[in-house]
Amino acid sequence: xxxxxxxxxxxxxxxxxxxxxxxxxxxxxxxxxxxxxxxxxxxxxxxxxxxxxxxxxxxxxxxxxxxxxxxxxxxxxxxxxxxxxxxxxxxxxxxxxxxxxxxxxxxxxxxxxxxxxxxxxxxxxxxxxxxxxxxxxxxxxxxxxxxxxxxxxxxxxxxxxxxxxxxxxxxxxxxxxxxxxxxxxxxxxxxxxxxxxxxxxxxxxxxxxxxxxxxxxxxxxxxxxxxxxxxxxxxxxxxxxxxxxxxxxxxxxxxxxxxxxxxxx
Amino acid sequence: xxxxxxxxxxxxxxxxxxxxxxxxxxxxxxxxxxxxxxxxxxxxxxxxxxxxxxxxxxxxxxxxxxxxxxxxxxxxxxxxxxxxxxxxxxxxxxxxxxxxxxxxxxxxxxxxxxxxxxxxxxxxxxxxxxxxxxxxxxxxxxxxxxxxxxxxxxxxxxxxxxxxxxxxxxxxxxxxxxxxxxxxxxxxxxxxxxxxx
Numbered sequence: 422x423x424x425x426x427x428x429x430x431x432x433x434x435x436x437x438x439x440x441x442x443x444x445x446x447x448x449x450x451x452x453x454x455x456x457x458x459x460x461x462x463x464x465x466x467x468x469x470x471x472x473x474x475x476x477x478x479x480x481x482x483x484x485x486x487x488x489x490x491x492x493x494x495x496x497x498x499x500x501x502x503x504x505x506x507x508x509x510x511x512x513x514x515x516x517x518x519x520x521x522x523x524x525x526x527x528x529x530x531x532x533x534x535x536x537x538x539x540x541x542x543x544x545x546x547x548x549x550x551x552x553x554x555x556x557x558x559x560x561x562x563x564x565x566x567x568x569x570x571x572x573x574x575x576x577x578x579x580x581x582x583x584x585x586x587x588x589x590x591x592x593x594x595x596x597x598x599x600x601x602x603x604x605x606x607x608x609x610x611x612x613x614x615x616x617x618x619x620x621x622x623x624x625x626x627x628x629x630x631x632x633x634x635x636x637x638x639x640x641x642x643x644x645x646x647x648x649x650x651x652x653x654x655x656x657x658x659x660x661x662x663x664x665x666x667x668x669x670x671x672x673x674x675x676x677x678x679x680x681x682x683x684x685x686x
Numbered sequence: 687x688x689x690x691x692x693x694x695x696x697x698x699x700x701x702x703x704x705x706x707x708x709x710x711x712x713x714x715x716x717x718x719x720x721x722x723x724x725x726x727x728x729x730x731x732x733x734x735x736x737x738x739x740x741x742x743x744x745x746x747x748x749x750x751x752x753x754x755x756x757x758x759x760x761x762x763x764x765x766x767x768x769x770x771x772x773x774x775x776x777x778x779x780x781x782x783x784x785x786x787x788x789x790x791x792x793x794x795x796x797x798x799x800x801x802x803x804x805x806x807x808x809x810x811x812x813x814x815x816x817x818x819x820x821x822x823x824x825x826x827x828x829x830x831x832x833x834x835x836x837x838x839x840x841x842x843x844x845x846x847x848x849x850x851x852x853x854x855x856x857x858x859x860x861x862x863x864x865x866x867x868x869x870x871x872x873x874x875x876x877x878x879x880x881x882x883x
Contacts, residue, residue, distance in 0.1 A: 435862055435866035435867065436863070439834075439837045439862070440770065441842065441847075465762075466874075467866055467870060469762045470866060470873055471766065471769065471838070472765035472878060473819050473878075474869075475765055476723055477816065481722050481726045483722055484736070487718065487722075487740070488718070490740050491710070491714055491743045492707065492714075494740050495707070495743070496707075498744060551775065555774035555778040558777050558778050559777065562843070601855075603855060650855065
């Protein structure tokens with residue numbers, strides 16, 4: 422039997438390149454990608470497909486001023502300071518009317534500079550706000566998915582507590598929606614998987630480990646993943662976690678780190 | 687593809703990393719239409735899409751020294767940056783309108799925007815590529831094409847698509863995977879640039 426979770430990771434590559442993964446999935450995929458160059462190659466190819474899809478309709482109108490905006494934007498990136506207007510020096514021979522017109526011109530230049538500065542600052546604030554909003558939206562979407570998995574289960578929610586020995590030992594909760602066979606996975610006090618390795622969830626069915634979700638944790642040792650797909654639960658008696666090579670394994674290759682039995686109803 | 691390219695895209699990016707404005711201008715001439723089209727596919731708004739073009743090229747300028755030709759072509763790199771920004775924008779603006787827009791968006795036969803491009807030598811795709819992409823999309827089974835439309839043109843995540851269609855998430859994942867694999871296999875000869883060695 423092939424390693425199904427390696428295939429599952431490769432499946433995610435297409436959706437990752439499209440930007441169609443939820444945040445938690447995307448983070449887990451990026452962690453796996455760092456350790457697995459084949460995933461990078463998969464994403465690279467799918468990004469080429471993505472770029473081709475953009476051209477299914479004819480070219481939108483490309484205004485000539487747009488290039489000027491791009492070049493001006495980059496010029497601003499390069500020069501942090503605005504050019505200072507340099508008014509001419511008054512000489513004894515300068516008549517009063519000429520001085521007044523020079524002063525007016527200087528004021529106009531300075532005024533334009535101030536307006537330009539304000540407009541630039543407003544655009545920058547607007548962009549920052551947009552990005553903040555996008556981040557909040559992503560977090561909300563993830564929370565919605567987590568909540569939906571828990572609530573949609575109604576009476577068919579199974580909670581498995583996976584533990585290791587020791588009072589401050591790592592642990593994991595698996596909230597298993599038996600109606601949809603999806604789960605929310607919450608690991609805690611579990612150090613991030615070492616480079617080139619991932620954590621792998623196993624369901625023990627009729628005494629045989631069935632490979633499931635690959636994941637790693639953040640720097641704080643925790644992760645919450647929603648929308649974890651699990652196989653149908655018939656015959657499943659327990660769940661376990663091991664540390665496996667990137668891409669996962671078809672059978673556990675290292676000792677069990679965390680284990681928990683299904684609650685008896 | 688634009689007219690014969692004496693200087694490769696990757697060379698232009700290298701020169702851009704050294705601070706050459708002319709290299710940025712050269713890349714813009716070659717790929718601005720593609721970047722604009724990528725942004726338009728999601729935003730459906732010319733003004734928003736133009737702003738994304740400015741941001742994407744500014745980002746390219748800043749990150750040119752990190753571009754790795756072994757990780758894909760320059761147009762795919764630029765297009766990915768534009769798509770990422772467009773997704774941020776449409777996701778921040780809410781999902782309802784996106785769903786409505788996704789149902790309006792169609793794929794298949796190329797259609798004109800009514801106005802010709804200002805740079806006629808730099809179309810998004812050659813006619814041959816447009817036809818190949820349209821045919822490849824048209825050859826997908828309807829459910830797979832629908833999943834790609836919602837993901838690509840609607841900017842929805844797989845779980846959002848599952849919710850929208852009332853289908854299991856696993857089914858949607860399979861459809862996206864199969865559809866993208868078919869598109870990849872069919873369209874490989876039409877990539878924008880030769881794969882890096």
